[in-house]
Amino acid sequence: MITLSGVQFAYNGFPVIKGITHSFAKGSFTALLGPNGSGKSTLLRLINGILTPQAGTVEVKGRSAGSISAREMAREMAYVPQMQYNTFPATVFDTVLLGRNPYISWSPGKDDRRITAEILVRFGLDDIALKDLNKLSGGQRQQVFIARALAQQPSVILLDEPTANLDLRHQHEILLLLGELATGGITVLAAIHDLNLALKYCSEFIILDDGQVRAEGGSEIFSEELIEDIYGVRTKIIRHEGEMFILPTEPL
Amino acid sequence: MSRENEIEKQYARFTERKGRYLWLAALATLLLAVLGLALGPSSISLRDLFSLFGSGGEELHRGIVMQIRLPRVLAGIVSGIALSVSGVVMQSVLRNPLGSPFTLGISNAAAFGAAFAVIIFGAGSMNSSSNDAVLIANPYVVTLSAFFWSLIACFLILLVARHRGATPENMILTGIIASSLFTALTAAIQYLADDVQLAAIVFWTFGDLSKGGWRELMIQVIILLPVMIYFYRNRWNYNALDAGDETARSLGVNIGRLRLTAMILASLATATVVSFYGIIAFVGLVVPHMVRRVIGSDERFLIPGAALAGAAFMVGCDIVARTLISPMVLPVGILTSVIGAPLFILLLVKGKGGAQWK
Incomplete structure (x- = not known):
């Protein structure tokens, strides 16, 4: 689905991503983990084509990301940045309808409105469809952004810390929702800080450290030594009823 | 009926309501345009006015309407559309509620460019009549010069926005710098001019719709029509941009090209107005915010709404300018500022729902 080969990127000569190679399978739900500044957000931007690798390649369905137009990429891949606010008021319906932008040539058609309405109902956002987005709670806003991403009908959804600033209930709701999308065949890649949330909901893990992949695979990659080495915190891994x-x- | 259908219907009603506001704005513009033809130092009754469009009517009235008032009303409509829609687009692409041709210094830059062409290139000729203090002999040179200098201001804004972010503070500071710079340059040109030229340029900088005729109007329409179509064509992209650069990019918008093209075309639209009629302040700032409060910030409705409201605002201000101390006619630029400034303060103070600062 997505293949990274030796991807490197530097901001103003300061290397942030130092040669990452990885493949994401269709329908996988991958947690991108690592301490602050390890390069998680930059890697997401590189995959989505917002940034261009200075070395290495990003391929989407066998095609180089650089050769795919922004509009075409938007039909293939949706991106949900960290918590965002509109400068001017917009309704929930209009925000989700905006996800149809890559398909709209002149004006949204009947199909675009129908798809939007279906997604709103599916996400339980139908009662607030005409409310101002900026007046919603953080959890609801994040749901709206994921709904907008889904309106793009993508095969890949990238999310930058989708649970940041959310309360416990909304954190679980959002990750449960993303898990369902992955089960439905969409490849989901989310930068997440909370290791336990990632362990509960994600099937694959990539741990970044200083712009490099330190570990990748299933939950077996986690060890107390690895976490202490990367995060500088002593931890204890507990297994309970099949969960880790x-x-x-x-602290160290 | 399924829940999905209900939601679609609700949304359809919601957008139809906005559509009705547009029709109301169109009606208001039409009524004001008719009033604009009838009112002035020599008032014409509505019956006489309508008879002019048939075979009857007095020749004197026909001359007043066809040679003076109709081009003036149309100039108000075209200029109002250009300034208001430019304001909407600048606010959208810079994600800044304070964006407008005037606050960003683009109007002053265009005014300098026009003064430069008139004095240095001799693109204007002087008349002793106060109403025609400067006749634009070569409108193409004036427009091109105004456009060129407005582009300089535009690039200054984009440069600051790129390196420091398009925050309200940065944009306002850049606008103040650009305005001060181009006001100083205009003053320098005035310093080099002789007495008649000086008086002419000072008068010229007052925004006044009487300066243009049919030819100027035609040039404006030829330039502005494709620009406005481009803006309307990109209304969805402007909506996407409002959600942030990264979101817009992920929604398929080529943000760099969109922002640059929008700013250049908004500068061109402003330049065509300023080069023919002088500085007309506040229209590009106040009208978009007034319209936002009524029909919201969805660019699909905001762009046509601002176009209609801008046209109505300009024609309305011009009617007041012509009738307030009749038979003297005030420059419309004075009226737009006198009416626009307190209106903007009112919007700021009551700023709920529409212009929300962040």
Whole structure:
């Protein structure tokens, strides 16, 4: 689905991504993990074509990302940046309808409005369809942004810290929703800070450290030594009823 | 009926309501345009006015309407559309509620460019009549010069926006710098001019719709029509841009090209107005915010709404300018500022729902 080969990127000569190679399978739900500044957001931007790799390649369905137009890419891949606000008021319906932008040549048609309405109902946002987006809670706004991403009918959704600033309930709701999308065949890649949330909902993990992949694979990659080495925090890994939990014990 | 159909119907009603506002604005513009033809130092009754469009009517009235008032009313409509829609587009692409040709210094830059062409290139000739203090002998040179200098201001804004972000503070500071710079340059040109030229340029900088005739109007329409179509064509992209650069990019918008083209075309639209009629302030700032409060910020409705409201605002201000101390006619630029400034303060103070600062 997506293949990264030796991807490198630097901001003003300062290397942020130092040769990442990885493949994402269709329908996988991958957590992109790592401490602040490890390059998670930059990697998402590189995959989505917002940034261009200075070395290496990003391929989407076998095609170089650089050769795909922004409009074409938007039909293939949706991106949900960190929490965002509109400068001017917009309704929830209009925000989700905006996801149809890559398909609209002059004006949204009947199909675009129908798809939007279906997604709103599916996400339980139908009662607030005509409300101002900026007046919603953080959790609701994040749901709207994911709904907009889905309106793009993409095969890949990238999310930059989708659970940041959300309360416990909304964190779980959002990740549950993303898991369902992955089960439905959409490839989901989300930068996440909370290791336990990632362990609960994601099937694949990539741990970045200083712009490089330190570990990748299933939950077996986690070890107390690895976490201490990357995050500088001593933890204890506990297994309970088939699930894995990481408990911080004390800082290094 | 399924829940999905209900939602679609609700949304259809919501957009139809906005459509009705547009029809109302169109009607208001039409009524004001008719009033604009009838009112002035020599008033013409509505019956006489309508008879002019048939075979009857007095020749004197026909001359007043066809040679003076109709081009003036149409100039108001075209200029109002150009300035208001430019304001909407600048606010959208810079994601800044304070964007407008005047606040960003583009009007002053265009005014300098026009003064430069008139004095240095001799593109204007002087008359002793106060109403025609400067006759634009070569409108193409004036427009091109106004456009060129407005582009300089435009690139200055884009440069600051690119490196420091298009925050309200940065944009206003850049606007103040650009305005001060071009006002100083205009003053320098005035310093080099002789007394008659000086008086002419000072008068010229007052925004006044009487300066143009049919030829100027035709040039404006030829330039502005494709520009306005381009803006309307990109209304969805402007909506996307409002959600942020990264979101817009992920929605398939080529943001760099869109922003640059929009700013250049908005500068061109402003330049065509300023080069023919002088500086007309506040229209590009106040009208978009007034319209936002009524029909919201969806560019599909905001662009036509601002176009209609801008036209109505300009024609209305011009009617007041012609009738307030009749038979003297005030420059419309004075009226737009006198009416626009308190209106903007009112919008700021009551700023709920429409112009929301962030």
